[in-house]
Amino acid sequence: MTTNQLVQIAWVVSAVSLIVLVLLHSPKGDGIGGIGGQAQLFTSAKSAETTLNRITWILTIIFMGCTLVLSAGWV
Numbered sequence: 001m002t003t004n005q006l007v008q009i010a011w012v013v014s015a016v017s018l019i020v021l022v023l024l025h026s027p028k029g030d031g032i033g034g035i036g037g038q039a040q041l042f043t044s045a046k047s048a049e050t051t052l053n054r055i056t057w058i059l060t061i062i063f064m065g066c067t068l069v070l071s072a073g074w075v
Helices: 003-024 045-072
Strands: none
Touching: 003 045
């Protein structure tokens, strides 16, 4: 497996994950808590939304980095 293939895999995984995470965000501030009542993984809706925002930003940076690397032909 080449470096180019690894970057492409990371790019696709981050893109699909971003789509899912953006759909989980609620425009009313419910966030993950709106799905099935309460989020059991988090102590409060506020921490759930904060965690969701951090993961979304991290995946956005990964996606943009992979896009830059792939479009520039650096690998």
